[in-house]
Amino acid sequence: MSEFSRINKNGKRAIKLIANDEVVSTLILKEKDNIIISSHQGKAIVTALSNYRPIGRTSQGVKAITLKNDDYIIGAGKFQEDDIILTLTERGYGKATKYDKYRVQKRGGKGLITIKTSEKNGHVAGIKILNQNTLEENDLILISKMGIVIRLIAENIKISGRNTSGVKMMNLSENDILSKIAIVSRETINEEGETINEESEFNEEK
Numbered sequence: 001m002s003e004f005s006r007i008n009k010n011g012k013r014a015i016k017l018i019a020n021d022e023v024v025s026t027l028i029l030k031e032k033d034n035i036i037i038s039s040h041q042g043k044a045i046v047t048a049l050s051n052y053r054p055i056g057r058t059s060q061g062v063k064a065i066t067l068k069n070d071d072y073i074i075g076a077g078k079f080q081e082d083d084i085i086l087t088l089t090e091r092g093y094g095k096a097t098k099y100d101k102y103r104v105q106k107r108g109g110k111g112l113i114t115i116k117t118s119e120k121n122g123h124v125a126g127i128k129i130l131n132q133n134t135l136e137e138n139d140l141i142l143i144s145k146m147g148i149v150i151r152l153i154a155e156n157i158k159i160s161g162r163n164t165s166g167v168k169m170m171n172l173s174e175n176d177i178l179s180k181i182a183i184v185s186r187e188t189i190n191e192e193g194e195t196i197n198e199e200s201e202f203n204e205e206k
Contacts, residue, residue, distance in 0.1 A: 005055050012066050016060045025076040034104060036079035037064050038087065038114055038127045041071040044162075045111035046079055046102045063108040077129040086157060087115045088142070090122030090171035090177040096130070096157045116165045125178040130154060139186070142170045143180040153182070 004012060014022065029049050038044040046064045052062065055092050065073065074182065079085065081099055088094035095115065102112060110169055130138060135155040143149050158167055170178060 004060045013058055015057055018060065021033055023087055024073045027076060027078060029078055032081050035076060036085055036102070036129070037076045037086070038074055038124060039071050039082055039111070040066065041122045042069065042113055042115045042124055043067070043071070044102070044114035045086070045107075045109055045110040046104050047107045051107040065197040066108060066110045074124050076125040077127065079129055079181060081120040082132050084159065085114065086130060086140070086168065088125050088127070088169065088178055088181055089115065089117060090125045090168065091120065092142070092168055092172045092178050093121035093166040094157070094169045095160045095162060095164060095166035097162055098132070101162050113163045116163060119164065122164050122177065128181055128183050130183065134163045138183050138187050140186055141182040142178055143174045144170070145179040146171055146173070148172070148176065148177045
């Protein structure tokens with residue numbers, strides 16, 4: 001963090017990028033933390049932060065996950081023992097999977113299947129990490145590319161294994177896809193006088 005203690009109005013370079021690459025996520029972590037990195041095609045790898053040595057701002061970095069040529073990283077997060085990973089797809093499907101369904105691997109591996117993607121449910125749109133002990137405190141906001149927004153109750157999300165397709169969480173038109181995902185405090189929504197979407201009992205997984 002000392003590398004970013006002083007930032008002028010022009011900003012500071014945080015990483016050297018190769019052609020056609022871009023920054024997907026940034027995290028503030030502690031030495032013993034684990035990281036989960038998820039791809040667009042449904043792969044994920046859990047790695048200990050200790051696998052990454054500290055390097056300077058202007059370096060290119062090291063390989064985190066080995067991907068197929070047409071795949072790319074969609075998101076990353078700190079992932080600990082009491083956490084679940086919420087994975088959502090472009091066609092509005094999603095599921096939650098517990099930490100113990102993943103094994104910690106060395107960085108640079110191919111990872112594991114975190115969700116089965118298909119024409120029906122689409123590729124991964126995004127991931128969010130939630131703590132199992134505080135699910136009742138949070139709600140989920142889903143936003144489609146065409147601007148449709150719904151709120152769902154986080155604790156009603158079906159917990160399932162890695163190698164599954166998820167359940168439908170948002171109905172989308174044929175030309176629309178899920179674009180943005182956010183976790184919000186249920187208390188925050190209630191204080192604003194807005195009603196939580198009660199239609200949040202998701203369909204059974206098939």
